[in-house]
Amino acid sequence: MPAWTYHSEELTEIEKEVLFRRHWQIVCHVSNVPNPGDYMCFDMVGERAVVMHGDDGRIRAFHNLCRHRGSRVLAEEQGHCKRVITCPFHGWSYGTDGQLRNPAVPDSLPKLDKVEHGLKPIELDIWMGFIFIRFKEGDQPPVSELMKRHEAEVAPYQTESIIPAYDRVWSHEMDVNWKAVRDVDNEGYHVPMAHPALQDLYGKNYYDEALVNGTNRSVGAFTESDGRLWSVKNYKKILPDRPNLPKESKRKWLYVGLFPNTVISFYPESVNFYHEYPVAAGKTIQRGMSYRYADEDRQLRLARYLAERIDRDTVDEDTQLIKWSCEAMESSAFDGIILSDREYGVRCYHDALRERIPVMNEEQAPAFNQVAAVNAAYGDRKAAAVAE
Ligand code: FES
Ligand SMILES: [Fe+2]
Incomplete structure (x- = not known):
């Protein structure tokens, strides 16, 4: 991949959106949140998530973002809360299922719907006990589907009986x-x-x-x-x-x-x-x-x-x-890389990146502030080719 793709802030913002928010991210294993009220927080590329073991036994993920003024509702990276999550800013409270329980001084507020004004849900998938979340919708199939081909090999490791080492x-x-x-x-x-x-x-x-x-x-x-x-x-x-x-x-x-x-x-x-x-x-x-x-x-x-x-x-x-x-990649002497057959994995990975973010095909960095526009133009050309 061309050197500019390793130090372009504009490209990084596209990567955050296309690759990181729209693809599955691992958070932890179910053994990190074994009991109702146990939670694990995970921040990435400007998003904040909490994985919560609900009082009803279900594991869910929410945005760690109070619906009042956006405070974190859980400040610690991991921990336990007893039946309610209370926002540390003004004290709005939520159930472990994410629903709004009690806004502080409700008389001073408009009427709020418990679900609609609950913590915003995040898509979650569990594979072999590992918990994955996806901040935004994407094309990637469920983790359990993607990982299916590894299941026979992984099953004997009995991941249902592992616990955190630290x-x-x-x-x-x-x-x-x-x-x-x-x-x-x-x-x-x-x-x-x-x-x-x-x-x-x-x-x-x-x-x-x-x-x-x-x-x-x-x-x-x-x-x-x-x-x-x-x-x-x-x-x-x-x-x-x-x-x-x-x-x-x-x-x-x-x-x-x-x-x-x-x-x-x-x-x-x-x-x-x-x-x-x-x-x-x-x-x-x-x-x-x-x-x-x-x-x-x-x-x-x-x-x-x-x-x-x-x-x-x-x-x-x-x-x-x-x-x-x-x-x-920032040196004037850098001429690109020469890949051995033994680095085929790097090649395949770069191909997968270029497929999702085609501006990475550009040998030279697009002009200032033009990376997103050049990337979008690839999409338009593809759509036109398909239409023909
Ligand atoms: S921001 Fe959470 S209660 Fe105000
Ligand atoms: Fe290594």
Whole structure:
């Protein structure tokens, strides 16, 4: 993709609208909100959501935005509320189903309908216990439909019996364009050089399957060797047999990706997800959560600890590479990229982006303030071609 697409604020605003508000975003797992009144908040690209386990047992998502004057109704990132959500600004209250219960001093207000003036609902879908939301309508089919082809492989991981490994969501801000994070993630060509621990863990056995119908998959089956690095050697040694997993999954790491930005990783001892989304062209938030098995024993916990160490090193290594490739996009010497066959995943991902935001086909950045207009013109040309 041309360099300008990695530092254009105008394009970032289009991406926020087309890709992030109109595609499924992972929020958490049902085990993060196990009881009525439990909630998890999630902010992204100027939107604020809350996923709430209702008193009627249903999990819903709403905009975290009071219908009075727009305050956040829930200030904490996660927590529990007893039957009512009370807005911290003037005290309007809502049920855990989102309906308006009591506006403060109702006599001073016009008559308000409980549903119409309730918290605005957000579309929600649950796949294997993972909760996804979509802020605005889009063409993407339901998550459960998109992920169907991975179900047979994922089912033995028994995601119904996982629980959060930590109390809090992890997130950090990166001074890079969000696409550069995806680019590094979408190919395994760099693994032998950049990630000594992963190379030690699965090495040549690792492969990527590029995007097909909105999802992609990568697998790293452990190599037979004992491992040279401390964390890998001990992980391979300590990881117990997992009777729930079929033979081919007992010793592998599986990554399943959902377009445009979600990755869920299934390891024998844990399940994790992460995703990233733009704040600005050069600012990205990466966020994720780890889950463990509820019946985890000491050995399994130790294995999980070692896997985390391997992942921590990998993230640090990737962070540096992402930063360098992003910097390159602003250099006068940058001539575009040369892709190896082993980076086919990057190509497929870029194709999917161009299909949704065709202005990314432009070699040079459109004139100031013209990115949206040039993008819209592609749509008009397509419509005219179809009409002919
Ligand atoms: S903004 Fe919520 S009660 Fe006023
Ligand atoms: Fe990497």
